[in-house]
Amino acid sequence: MYPADYVYSKDHEWILVEGDIGTIGITEYAQHELGDVVFAELPKVGDTFEAGDSFGSVESVKAVSEIFCPVAGEVVEVNPLLAEKPELINESPHREAWMIKIRITRPEELRGLLSAEEYAEYLQEQSA
Amino acid sequence: MNQTPLHECYASIPGARIVDFAGWRLPLHFDLGILAEHHAVRSAAGLFDVSHMGRIRVRGPHAAAYVDWLATNTLPAADSGRCRYSLLCAEDGWCIDDIVICRLGEESLDLVVNAANRARVLEWFAGPNHWTRSGRPLPEMEDVTLRTAQIALQGPASLEVLAARCDADLAGLGNYQFLPGIRVAGIPALVSRTGYTGEDGFELFVDAPDAPALWRALLEAGAPLGLVPCGLGARDTLRFEAGMPLYGQELDPGINPLEAGLGRFVDLDKGEFSGRRALEAVARDGAARKRIGLEMIDAAVARTGFAVRQGGADVGRVTSGGKCPTVGIFGAMALVRRDASAESEFAVDVRGQWKRARARALPFYRRTARQAPMAATDSTPGKGQRP
Numbered sequence: 394m395y396p397a398d399y400v401y402s403k404d405h406e407w408i409l410v411e412g413d414i415g416t417i418g419i420t421e422y423a424q425h426e427l428g429d430v431v432f433a434e435l436p437k438v439g440d441t442f443e444a445g446d447s448f449g450s451v452e453s454v455k456a457v458s459e460i461f462c463p464v465a466g467e468v469v470e471v472n473p474l475l476a477e478k479p480e481l482i483n484e485s486p487h488r489e490a491w492m493i494k495i496r497i498t499r500p501e502e503l504r505g506l507l508s509a510e511e512y513a514e515y516l517q518e519q520s521a
Numbered sequence: 522m523n524q525t526p527l528h529e530c531y532a533s534i535p536g537a538r539i540v541d542f543a544g545w546r547l548p549l550h551f552d553l554g555i556l557a558e559h560h561a562v563r564s565a566a567g568l569f570d571v572s573h574m575g576r577i578r579v580r581g582p583h584a585a586a587y588v589d590w591l592a593t594n595t596l597p598a599a600d601s602g603r604c605r606y607s608l609l610c611a612e613d614g615w616c617i618d619d620i621v622i623c624r625l626g627e628e629s630l631d632l633v634v635n636a637a638n639r640a641r642v643l644e645w646f647a648g649p650n651h652w653t654r655s656g657r658p659l660p661e662m663e664d665v666t667l668r669t670a671q672i673a674l675q676g677p678a679s680l681e682v683l684a685a686r687c688d689a690d691l692a693g694l695g696n697y698q699f700l701p702g703i704r705v706a707g708i709p710a711l712v713s714r715t716g717y718t719g720e721d722g723f724e725l726f727v728d729a730p731d732a733p734a735l736w737r738a739l740l741e742a743g744a745p746l747g748l749v750p751c752g753l754g755a756r757d758t759l760r761f762e763a764g765m766p767l768y769g770q771e772l773d774p775g776i777n778p779l780e781a782g783l784g785r786f787v788d789l790d791k792g793e794f795s796g797r798r799a800l801e802a803v804a805r806d807g808a809a810r811k812r813i814g815l816e817m818i819d820a821a822v823a824r825t826g827f828a829v830r831q832g833g834a835d836v837g838r839v840t841s842g843g844k845c846p847t848v849g850i851f852g853a854m855a856l857v858r859r860d861a862s863a864e865s866e867f868a869v870d871v872r873g874q875w876k877r878a879r880a881r882a883l884p885f886y887r888r889t890a891r892q893a894p895m896a897a898t899d900s901t902p903g904k905g906q907r908p
Contacts, residue, residue: 428538428549428754429556431844432822432851450872452822454555454754454843457872476820483554 394421396487400503401512402463407487410503414469418491419451419460419482422516427453430482433475435492441467444502448493451482464502466495522546525572526670526729530736534750543637545573548752555754559846562718562759565747566676568739569756575639575666577632584628584660590652590794593778593787597624604697604713606786608778609642612651614799616772618642621715623699635768639666651795670732674739675722682743683723706738717756719763719886762845764814764884770825770840771812771854780808808859810837814883815853815867821876823853828870836861839869845885852885
């Protein structure tokens with residue numbers, strides 16, 4: 394369910410790190426909780442965020458949910474598919490519906506995040 | 522927390538997401554999700570448990586006169602076999618609830634009220650109010666919500682689904698007409714051609730113990746025709762897209778029916794009714810506010826309570842908003858000052874960002890093929906149907 398090569402935040406974002414670039418999206422759990430997504434508001438290339446900053450929001454039919462940047466960085470790419478097809482966030486949250494790529498400012502911040510295994514345990518604790 | 526008689530049925534449907542709503546445990550959606558359920562109702566049919574709605578029987582001497590005094594709309598004639606949408610207003614003209622009145626006979630009326638307002642409506646009906654203070658007797662009133670159930674079958678395939686399990690002439694039933702004492706899947710039911718989705722459809726009123734068997738029989742009969750179980754989420758997107766008011770959003774104790782755009786359900790030509798004097802004054806002077814439709818120009822979801830501006834001035838607020846799944850726009854209904862111009866751009870405060878919107882006529886969605894024949898004898902246009 395949760396790719397082993399990603400790391401996860403307790404706010405239900407994932408990040409895939411390749412070199413100094415981090416690809417960020419929301420988790421399967423998050424999309425399921427949100428329900429049908431109708432709109433995603435995403436930042437622009439060049440925007441910078443600190444760890445924990447809101448970088449956008451996801452609107453489902455019933456609610457809006459902010460999305461947070463797991464580590465500090467500068468946006469280098471935004472997924473162009475999500476403007477037309479926000480439902481990809483429900484259909485493929487870990488792959489096609491990546492949201493942004495950032496150039497990671499402080500890689501050491503990644504150490505505060507959860508492995509796939511730890512994230513799965515965290516979800517179990519939350520539902521217990 | 523209340524459970525409807527159909528609660529046991531949800532568990533057997535995969536993916537049922539149960540939430541608390543107005544004191545009831547109800548499905549928000551089933552496994553398909555809100556949008557797929559919405560589309561199923563527009564293209565085929567959906568089955569909704571709406572047993573949480575309040576059902577009140579008014580019977581005996583003074584029943585009709587009393588309901589006529591409570592309701593802003595004219596009562597259907599005693600032998601008409603009709604339902605009618607109406608507002609209930611306090612004596613100061615503010616809205617207590619919006620209801621459907623089913624006239625079973627001279628002194629026999631069934632009312633369907635909103636779940637969240639049921640207690641308040643019962644209290645209002647029991648008095649004291651101007652009716653009781655002027656010494657007039659009350660009819661018998663019984664809250665049958667807990668021992669009955671209400672199932673809504675909605676969508677263009679509804680008639681075909683129902684006809685598969687019912688011998689009565691439902692095709693001949695006009696919009697907002699009802700048939701009492703018929704059998705559906707062998708179960709005694711009152712069936713009305715009513716709903717809250719903007720589609721053709723029916724509502725079935727049965728005794729609580731019969732509800733699960735009826736629910737299962739309809740789902741079985743309808744499955745080959747595309748019928749799916751639906752939750753509150755789709756109920757809301759469907760009514761929103763069809764421009765129908767939801768009490769608590771388009772209507773509340775601080776909104777009168779005329780500014781909510783429901784003037785055609787207020788009959789100032791009938792006799793005395795609660796709120797009449799106040800509403801006459803509003804009708805004479807013009808309502809201070811009006812309900813309008815908005816279409817977002819900037820991509821954004823306008824939600825209930827968001828501020829609306831025009832030309833830099835606050836003009837009102839969003840009452841309901843979101844994606845219109847069938848029409849494919851982001852829309853909103855808003856209550857705005859009467860001098861707000863439909864010709865000029867609006868702006869909606871979406872969490873601190875002003876997003877542009879333009880006026881758009883309500884409803885956002887109107888079904889094209891009218892499945893239900895218009896009732897031939899209803900000489901009062903607009904009085905029969907929901908807004």
